[in-house]
Amino acid sequence: MTTAAAEAQRTVAVSEALVRSRAVELIAKGGDSRVLVLRAQPRWHGGDLTVDGHHVRVVEGISQLAILDAYAEQADDEYLVVLTDRPRADLNDTVLARAYRQQIEDPDEWASVPGLFGGAREVSRELRHLDWAATALLDHEPAGGWAPSSNLAVTAEHAIGGLLGHLLGLGRAELDGVVLLAELSNGSRAPWSGVDPELQAHLIAWAEQEYGAAAGFALRTTAAPGSLVRPLALGLAIDVLWPRSSTDLTEEQVAARTRLIERYVTGHTVTPLQAREIADATGAAVLRLSRENDPDGRLGVVLDQAEALLRDNLGWAAGAERSAILRPGFTARLRALGVALDAGVGVEEALAAVLHHRESTLAGQDLAPRMAVRLCRWLTTADGQVNGLGGDLQRQMDDGAWVDSALGVLWAGSDDPEVGAAYGRLIDRVRDRRHARDTSAAAHLSDSAVVRSLVGLLEDGPALGVEDILSAVVDPWKSQGGVLLVVLDGMSAAVAVDLASEVGRSGLVEWVPSTTRRRLAAAAALPSLTGVSRTSLFCGEITAGTSATEKAGLSTAFPGAKTFHKGELRASGGAQLSDNVAAAIADSAVPVVGVVINAIDDATHKNDTSNRPWAMSDLVPLRALLNAASIAGRTVVLTSDHGHVVERATEKLPAVIGGDARWRPAAAGTAQDGEVHVSGPRVAVNEGEAVLLWRDDARYGPARSGYHGGASLAELTVPVLVYQRSLASAAPEGWEPAPPQAPSWWNDPVVAAMPAPATLPKPAKKPRRKQAGHDDEAALFDLAPPTPSMAPEAQSLGMVDRILRSDVYADQMRLAGRAASSGLVEAVLRTLVARDGRAHQETVAAAAGIATSGITQGLAIVKRVLNVEGYDILSVDADGETLRLDLGLLQEQFGLSG
Structure with a gap:
């Protein structure tokens, strides 16, 4: 073959993008030369071009004569690009004399690529190895050009990643397998479907190598002709078809794998490793869309x-029930939890599986399962006897309130019949135990001597009468910058549990009596009615009355005090507080500001509150009141006049004239099952005598959303919460910042009795003032402080004792400085060791006596002692709430191993 023939055979067809690119160079650098001769096949169907505002005519130079004719026809303002396959020997000097650089240019597409990326001068070796890339980059250059390169040599990642993003309609997005799975599942396949199949194949192979199996899978399945199944849907199927543990594969599962590969990944295999990569990327893509609220x-x-x-295409409907993302998987896990709740075995593991499912993160879907397990834990705890009604009330405040709060959430727990039935059986067991507590309280209350002894009783103790709140709580705190007394009419202890954590997050610090380190519980007046109990609270004595009586009562107790009720709380437009309320709170001459908020009590008459959690936003203007008190430096006493029970399939009893939904006159008949007869000075109706319902599942007369006036613990217990702004440090004698108040079963599984730190002081019980004629009755109301329990695991506790006696521990305490307390470290150690090294930080803080406001600082001190040489012996989980103690590393670093 001659040289000329060889040159002709090597010519290639050129794209418009290349011609345009070279025309740009001609216009920019050609000077007087307005002709570019390219060695290429003389075929052109694109017509004339406009490049940078200049007219460019493309000529098919099939011969020297054809080229010379084009020269002759060239206008003065026109540029020519000549495509010719004629060898140099066939073209005389006349042709080349007018050509750019007087030569025939080779159509080297790579030479044009750097100019497409601002800042680049060449292409990288890896990019040049992709022999299809230059043409693709030239052919598909976007109107605004490719993204400038930050390197002198354009990399394949930058160039081909940009090309792929452009062809997918994603612009300049950072690509990876997760992004591609998510973006190619948006329902629009047009951009990718319109790409030439050969280029698709090149890009799929490159993406698979660059971004991983998930990226190639997403592109390949989207490109498959006729496939309408989205890549994410296929990835979710792959997740259950190729599980992490493949020991329990079924025949249906294996058959479904084969069908998926044959129908959706034609011509390619999927290895187990690739399948897991695709599945993991799918999970990440779903999580990403969820976090973005799936716009x-x-x-x-x-x-x-x-x-x-x-179900339909792969023939394995059971697979969806194994998914940690698909709804059937959530239902299956909830049903497994229901079985565990019935059996009382494997409950914690079943809950962990539920919480691992995506659905549990959506719109409170985790609440009912969590509450179910909390109630199951509670049922396993011991429910010992209490001494008197005071013990009943305090136990309701410490423990029963949390039960009632969880029960409210669980009441409307699931739309699945199987799960709902399991929840229902659990609710029955819980209510049976709650009824036993109400029975105990009714028995204590039925003793008329006990009712009489409530007058003036327990002024120094943990449980009060509602009439004692002013003298026992408000008066001592009045000297600390004044008091804002907020009475949430009808607030039960369960509602207080809902509100307390939110109030604490608002920047206020809760305070409790030092003797018990627990919130105070007060006894409502009888019957537990607003006109009786709220009036008694404001007047400081058992009495009945109206809002006018309450105003007068508070002013008598604290001269200069001001009280505001419903209409007086309404603010003018644009304000949160009325001017009078705001002025009273800000006025240091006003010792006590009383505010009554009726939202809870009103709701029990009008709205279904059977499964309603209460928040500050429901109790306008509570948040504004707390903010104003904090600014003014006032102590906040948040309390109620009585609690309430919620309508939950209650039994209707005949209505009685002269009574209400939860009480009746004693003259109407002797007390029957579920009722208690009360009499004495604390009964403010019918000359000090009435019959009250103590069953929470019964009522007199028509149904309402809620009821009060009876003798259940939910109605009798009045929560008393005390808050100061976080910077306040002064407090009356006998008060301290509150440790976490949640019972241990609320946050952690129940374990055998845990040891109390030996170095922590036991709560001292103040001597009671002796009252004539009431010594025996007073004992019925005594509430003994918690008794430290002994350690169940002698070996584990022996380990703690050895650590505390070790030289390493002594050295660490010295290094930690004066801030370190051996009692604190010991308490944390013993609590975590008893729980196998894992517990919620509130559980640990409560056991160690750390105030809620000081948990972060307290645990930092403990870490300083335990984390020898920086090892994470004590750490916090990713949830930010769970503490972990590495028991093996603990023993090793403190010299106990071996």
């Missing part, structure tokens, strides 16, 4: 498609 609404379609795919 395009694609996730719901994907989930439905994945379920249908497993």
Whole structure:
């Protein structure tokens, strides 16, 4: 073959992008030369071009004569690009004399690539190895050009990643397998479907190598002709078809794998390793869409498609029930939890599986399962006897309130019949135990001597009468900058539990009596009615009256005090507090500001509150009141006049004239089952005598949303919460910042009795003032402080004792400085060791006596002692709430191993 023939054979067809690119160079650098001769196949169907505002005519130079004719026709303002396959020997000097650089240019597409990326001068070796890339980059250059390169040599990642993003309609997004799975599942396949199949194949292979199996899978399945199944849906199916543990594969599962590969990944295999990579990327993509609130609404379609795919196309409907993302998987896990709740075995593991499912993170879907397990834990705790009604009330405040709060959430727990039935059986067991507590309280209350002894009783003790709140709580705190007394009419202890954590997050610090380190509980007046109990609270004595009586009572107790009720709380437009309320709180001459908020009591008459959690936003203007008190430096006493029971399938009893939904006159008949007869000075109706319902599942007369006036613990117990702003440090004698108040079963599984730190002081019980004629009755109301329990695991405790006696511990205490307390470290150690090294930080703080406001600082001190040489012996989980103690590392670092 001659040289000329060889040159002709090597010519290639050129793209418009290349011609345009070279025309740009000609216009910019050609000077007087307005002709570019390219060695290429003389075929052109693109017509004339406009490049940078200049007219460019492309000529098919099939011969020297054809080229010379084009020269002759060239206008003065026109540029020519000549495509010719004629060898140099066929073209005389006349042709080349007018050509750019007087030569025939080789159509080297790579030479044009650096100019497409601002800042680049060459292409990298890895990019040049992709022999298809230059043409693709030239052919598909976007209107605004490719993203400038930060390197002198354009990299394949930058160039091909940009090309892929452009072809997918994603612009300059950072790509990876997760992004591609998510973006290619948005329902629009047009951009990718319109790409030439050969280029698709090149890009899929490159993406698979660059971004991993998930990226190649997403592109390949989207490109498959006729496939309408979205990549994420296929990825969700793969997740259950190739589980992490493949020891329990079924025949249906294996058959479904084969069908998926044959129908959706034609011509390719999926290895177990690739399958897990795709599945993990799918999970990350779903999580990403969930966090972004799925702005395009694609996730719901994907989930439905994945379920249908497993059920209808792959013939393995059971697969969806194994998914940690698909709804059937959540239902299956909830049902497994229901079985565990019935059996009382494997409950914690079943809850962990539920919480591992995506659905549990959506709109409170985890609340009912969590509450169910908390109630199951509570049922396993011991419920010992209490001494008198005071013990009943305090136990309701410390423990029963949390039970009632959880019960409220669980009442409307699940839309699945199986799960709902399991929850119902648990609720029955819980209510049976709650009824036993109410029975105990009714028995104590039925003793008329006990009722009489409530007058003036327990002024120094943990339980009060509602009439004692002013003298026992408000008066001591009045000297600390004044008091804002907020009475949430009808607030039960369960509602107080809902509100307390939110109030604490608002910047206020809760305070409790030092003797018990628990919130105070007060006894409502009888019957537990607003007109009786609230009036008694404001007047400081058992009496009945109206809002006018309450105003007068508070002013008598604290001269200069001001009280505000419903209408007086309404603010003018644009304000949160009325001017009078705001002025009273800010006025240091006003010792006590009383405010009554009726939202809870009103709701029990009008709205279904059977499963309603209460928040500050429901109790306007509570948040504004707390803010104003904090600014003014006032102590906040948050309390109630009585609690309430919620309508939950109550039994209707005949209405009695002269009574109400939860009480009746004693003259109407002797007390029957579920009723208690009360008499004495604390009964403010019918000359000091009445019959009260103590069952929370019964009522007199028509149904309402809620009721009060009876003798259940939910009605009788009045919560008393005390708060100061976080910077306040002064307090009356006998008060201290509150440790976490949640019972241990609320946050952690129940374990055998844990040891109390030997170095922590036991709560001292103040001597009671002797009252004539009431010595025996007073004992019925005594509430003994918690008794430290002994350690169940002698070996574990022996380990703690050895650590505390070790030289390493002594050295660490010296290094930690004066801030370190051996009692604190010991308490944390013993609590965590008793729980196998894992517990919620509130559980540990409560056991160690750390105030809620000081948990972070207290645990930092303990870490300083235990984390020898920086090792994470004591650490916090990713949830920010769970403490972990590495028991093996603990023993090793403190010289106990071996």
